[in-house]
Amino acid sequence: xxxxxxxxxxxxxxxxxxxxxxxxxxxxxxxxxxxxxxxxxxxxxxxxxxxxxxxxxxxxxxxxxxxxxxxxxxxxxxxxxxxxxxxxxxxxxxxxxxxxxxxxxxxxxxxxxxxxxxxxxxxxxxxxxxxxxxxxxxxxxxxxxxxxxxxxxxxxxxxxxxxxxxxxxxxxxxxxxxxxxxxxxxxxxxxxxxxxxxxxxxxxxxxxxxxxxxxxxxxxxxxxxxxxxxxxxxxxxxxxxxxxxxxxxxxxxxxxxxxxxxxxxxxxxxxxxxxxxxxxxxxxxxxx
Ligand SMILES: [Zn+2]
Numbered sequence: 001x002x003x004x005x006x007x008x009x010x011x012x013x014x015x016x017x018x019x020x021x022x023x024x025x026x027x028x029x030x031x032x033x034x035x036x037x038x039x040x041x042x043x044x045x046x047x048x049x050x051x052x053x054x055x056x057x058x059x060x061x062x063x064x065x066x067x068x069x070x071x072x073x074x075x076x077x078x079x080x081x082x083x084x085x086x087x088x089x090x091x092x093x094x095x096x097x098x099x100x101x102x103x104x105x106x107x108x109x110x111x112x113x114x115x116x117x118x119x120x121x122x123x124x125x126x127x128x129x130x131x132x133x134x135x136x137x138x139x140x141x142x143x144x145x146x147x148x149x150x151x152x153x154x155x156x157x158x159x160x161x162x163x164x165x166x167x168x169x170x171x172x173x174x175x176x177x178x179x180x181x182x183x184x185x186x187x188x189x190x191x192x193x194x195x196x197x198x199x200x201x202x203x204x205x206x207x208x209x210x211x212x213x214x215x216x217x218x219x220x221x222x223x224x225x226x227x228x229x230x231x232x233x234x235x236x237x238x239x240x241x242x243x244x245x246x247x248x249x250x251x252x253x254x255x256x257x258x259x260x261x262x263x264x265x266x267x268x269x270x271x272x273x274x275x276x277x278x279x280x281x282x283x284x285x286x287x288x
Contacts, residue, residue, distance in 0.1 A: 006078035010204035018279030022046035024232035037271035048080035063097030106134035136175025161200040178209035198225030242266035
């Protein structure tokens with residue numbers, strides 16, 4: 001089937017009490033690996049790229065590869081632009097074929113975040129594209145966005161409700177204590193806050209910083225209303241470690257098809273584990 005907007009699959013996930021995994025990919029093999037995992041498990045899937053990856057590969061290359069993947073699949077697949085602060089780039093990605101975009105104006109004051117998000121919602125709605133926005137500030141490092149721990153701010157439940165009402169944004173990423181990158185200790189997730197936000201916001205909520213959150217805590221987040229879980233760093237490490245292992249065993253290896261296949265297989269297994277954890281296996285036909 002063609003690429004679909006992530007709106008319908010995320011609404012179904014929120015209603016059904018599970019989450020859709022959103023995997024950041026950086027190469028064709030990474031994209032193929034997460035698509036194979038989702039197909040094997042009959043799960044909806046969100047392929048996503050950061051701004052850095054869009055600049056690295058080009059939005060047209062990424063959209064073309066994701067389109068081929070979707071056309072070859074019997075599961076709904078969306079292509080999402082992660083953490084974008086640049087309106088022009090959002091429009092370029094929508095034109096290239098992205099079916100979901102994140103406007104991240106969370107670094108700006110509330111009113112400015114509302115203004116920028118509402119503007120993207122208007123453009124995206126006309127194109128049938130889903131929009132995600134962030135409230136509060138997720139800590140850690142995502143591409144070139146660095147948020148020190150002391151600057152990370154948790155989202156206020158009443159502000160979340162007001163933000164969704166003012167912007168009409170269909171998907172919300174509230175900062176609730178997770179961080180980008182790999183956690184030094186356990187993450188400090190404010191579950192009570194997730195519950196309070198979910199009671200005021202009916203839209204699907206997004207869990208950022210999904211790498212390295214203990215499984216039981218992920219399940220708790222999903223049960224409370226997190227309908228999309230972003231995973232980036234953990235997959236990158238699995239993929240790279242598999243390549244390192246190839247060269248450690250055979251420093252003369254020079255066939256990318258050989259070492260990339262090993263990396264792809266390792267990534268497929270890791271992605272499958274995250275899909276199972278999110279509870280979306282077997283939900284491919286489950287659109288709102
Ligand atoms: Zn994020």
